[in-house]
Amino acid sequence: MPKEIKILLPDFSSKEFFDIHIQHSRNKIVSSYRFERWDLEKDNPNKLDASEFLRNKINSYAEDWQVSEIFAQENKTIPILLKKINKA
Amino acid sequence: MNTIPMLKTTGLTKIYCNYEVETLALQNVSLEVKEGEFVAIMGPSGCGKTTLLNILGLLDNPSKGTYQFTNIETSKFKEKQRAQLRKKNLGYIFQNFNLIEELTVFENVELPLIYMGFKSGIRKNLVISALKKMHILHRKHHFPEQLSGGQQQRVAVARAVVGSPKLILADEPTGNLDSAHGDEVMRTLNDLNKEGTTIIMVTHSQRDASYANRILRLFDGQIINENILQSFSEKTIS
Numbered sequence: 311m312p313k314e315i316k317i318l319l320p321d322f323s324s325k326e327f328f329d330i331h332i333q334h335s336r337n338k339i340v341s342s343y344r345f346e347r348w349d350l351e352k353d354n355p356n357k358l359d360a361s362e363f364l365r366n367k368i369n370s371y372a373e374d375w376q377v378s379e380i381f382a383q384e385n386k387t388i389p390i391l392l393k394k395i396n397k398a
Numbered sequence: 399m400n401t402i403p404m405l406k407t408t409g410l411t412k413i414y415c416n417y418e419v420e421t422l423a424l425q426n427v428s429l430e431v432k433e434g435e436f437v438a439i440m441g442p443s444g445c446g447k448t449t450l451l452n453i454l455g456l457l458d459n460p461s462k463g464t465y466q467f468t469n470i471e472t473s474k475f476k477e478k479q480r481a482q483l484r485k486k487n488l489g490y491i492f493q494n495f496n497l498i499e500e501l502t503v504f505e506n507v508e509l510p511l512i513y514m515g516f517k518s519g520i521r522k523n524l525v526i527s528a529l530k531k532m533h534i535l536h537r538k539h540h541f542p543e544q545l546s547g548g549q550q551q552r553v554a555v556a557r558a559v560v561g562s563p564k565l566i567l568a569d570e571p572t573g574n575l576d577s578a579h580g581d582e583v584m585r586t587l588n589d590l591n592k593e594g595t596t597i598i599m600v601t602h603s604q605r606d607a608s609y610a611n612r613i614l615r616l617f618d619g620q621i622i623n624e625n626i627l628q629s630f631s632e633k634t635i636s
Contacts, residue, residue: 311581314605361425361620368623377623379604380615382442388617 324349324387342394343378347387364388403430403466404565404596405454410463412449412619423449424460425619431598433564436591438607439600441616447600448569450616454598455488455567456480468564485513489558491587493570495550497542497557503529504538507557514561528556532586548579555586559595566590568599572606584609 319328327346333339354363360383368377374395381389412424424446431437439447452458453465456472465473467483497506507528511521529535532552542550551571558566568587572580588609591597599610607613615623
């Protein structure tokens with residue numbers, strides 16, 4: 311069974327992100343995650359609604375990352391967890 | 399997996415009206431689910447997950463849009479028509495189990511079969527078979543409050559599957575369970591899916607969602623993203 315854990319991250323701005331690498335004891339990186347905040351005002355010059363904004367951001371993000379979780383909006387930012395796709 | 403869509407929605411919209419306030423809970427949701435799929439619906443609280451599940455489960459009608467279940471258009475159905483379709487085709491699993499406290503385990507699981515019109519002898523065999531499958535037969539004369547959360551959810555799963563539904567809808571099925579009991583329920587759902595039952599599950603848990611073939615992500619009542627997942631066996635460390 312996969313195990314689910316919770317970890318704390320320091321506060322950060324929408325211009326920053328965290329990369330989190332899950333490394334197995336045999337030194338193999340099993341998966342990589344990225345946590346960032348997308349700013350509904352600063353990153354959204356066309357003033358799209360939140361859903362359209364998210365859809366565009368996801369579609370234009372680097373192809374080797376996919377959305378893992380979208381969290382509830384905090385003020386004008388939407389926290390996002392992305393997962394790096396392991397290509398064989 | 400079959401390629402025939404079991405259900406198809408087009409432009410599904412749900413508006414709740416309270417006094418002078420209109421709340422747009424779902425907006426223009428179009429999706430297809432094929433027979434044999436295991437689909438997880440994820441998204442932050444209040445994004446419309448349960449509203450969508452209730453419409454897909456024929457517990458509610460959309461305000462706009464179409465919903466075809468097994469090629470039958472249901473969006474304008476009256477409650478009686480929805481109930482007919484529900485009892486023949488759908489099984490439900492809820493976060494709070496929703497077992498009837500006054501009924502024993504056996505009677506809770508038997509209830510949908512009574513509505514479906516099965517005779518007593520057949521009902522007994524089907525209930526025993528479902529309880530055996532969920533490893534809870536030894537508790538058949540107990541009442542829900544005498545069981546642990548995990549055991550109650552196993553009874554709820556038995557109730558959901560006893561009538562051999564085409565589709566199981568699960569709303570946060572592990573939300574009230576510890577991780578061990580949660581795993582047990584997810585393994586059971588996984589087994590049911592492998593046997594051919596189509597499953598649509600609302601969840602906040604990435605672990606639970608990892609059992610699915612496909613994840614739909616909702617935000618503000620709209621589907622904004624979809625991921626096809628690798629099979630579960632491919633996700634283990636080799």
